[in-house]
Amino acid sequence: MGRWERALDAAGVHDPGLRADYGRxxxxxxxxxREVAVATGLLLPAALVPHVIAAAAFMHRTDTLLDSGPAADRRAASARWERKVSESLAAGRSDNPEIRPLLHSVEAHPGLRDRVVDYLAAATADLEFAGFATEDDYxxxxxxxxxxxxxxxxxxxGPDGDQTAYRAACRTFIDAGQRLDFVNDLAEDLADGRLTLPAQTLAEHGVTRTDLEQARTGPAVLALLTDQLDRVDRTLTAGRAxxxxxxxxxxxxxxxxVRVDELTSAAARSAGAALLRRPASPGKFAALRLLGREYLRARRSPS
Structure with a gap:
């Protein structure tokens, strides 16, 4: 029996059809x-692995609907998906293979239900994204x-029970991660017509959207990118809590x-103005070394 099959057993997923749904x-x-799927399978207790996979798949499915196609189509598809998930949560059952694993995972981890509802309610923030005027908007x-x-x-x-302190720490960490994504994916976002850096921040550095779209690599643009990555690193340091x-x-x-974001930030800093043409990523050796080190820690009763 393979690692995945043992994880399904440990998570109480015994029905063949449901096992197939989780497998998909x-x-x-x-x-x-892929790195998320591999790390999840190697680093987490077996009983938690299928539930993290189901949560990640739901998040990705929702995010894809928010990002794919014309705005009107995205709104309609997102509304249909929210309705299907909400009705399934209320009924406790579904014939949709994309929702059945989520329902089983909610049953095993009841706190997940509220987080799913919160995310569905937050969808309009991404659907209505039109850029940021200020840092406060971000x-x-x-x-x-x-x-x-x-x-x-x-x-x-996170911990069982009250997650108030944990949620606050997650907020700091995801602030760093989101800013890092916006800086690192700048070229791809601009190609899609999205400017994800605040207009106020560009103005403070004397940089225009055209400068970024045309990949102008003057001192002002480099200073802007450095400033954003400095903010990422400061917030990541706090987010390690x-x-x-x-x-x-x-x-x-x-x-x-956390460490993957730190490595990505370092790669983005090394790339400099090349971020205006393509995202940066950690070297494969560094990523594999990180995964190997944490796998050994997981096997040695981690602390």
Whole structure:
């Protein structure tokens, strides 16, 4: 019996059809973020693995509907999906293979239900995105969309019971992660017609949207990118507090999440103005070394 089959058994997933549903979602998660699927399988207790996969698949499915196609189509598709999930949660059952694993995971981890509802309610923040005028607008986006999205999976990694302090630490961590994504994905977002850096911040550095769209690499643009990555690194340092707030068995996974962002930030800083043409990513060797180190920690009764 393989690792995945043992994880399904440990998570109480015995029905053949439901096991197949979870398996498809595992493939979906691996297709869009293979490193997440691999790390989940290697670093977390077996009984938690299928539930994290289901939560990640739900988050990805929802996010894809928010991002794909013309605005009117996205609104309609998102509304249909929200209605299906909400009705399924209320009934406690569904014939939709994309929802059945989520329902089973909600039954096993009841706190997940509220996080799913929160994320569905937050969808309009992304549907209505039209850029940020100020840093405060960006921070409201983190509160209104990024944090609810992150907590769908993060709630499963957190402590049992009251998660108030943990949620606050997650908020700091996802602030850093969201800003890092916006800086690192700048070229791709601009190509899609989205400017994700606040207009106020550009003005403070004397940079225009055209400068970024045309990949002008003058001192002002470099200073802007450096400033944003400095903010990322300061917030990431504070966000490391999240590691100490999760159960010991979950710390290898959470350390890995934090460290991947640190490595990505370092890669983005090294790339400099090249970020205006393509995203940066950590070297494969560094990523594998990180995963190997945390896997060994997980096997040695992590702390």
């Amino acid at each position: 979602q595992r493939q979906q998660v691996a297709a869009y973020k 921070q409201r986006y983190v509160d209104g969309y990024s944090l609810p999205a992150f907590m769908v999976v993060a709630t499963l990694l 999240v590691i100490g707030l999760v159960p010991a068995a979950h710390r290898p996974m959470v350390r890995c999440l």
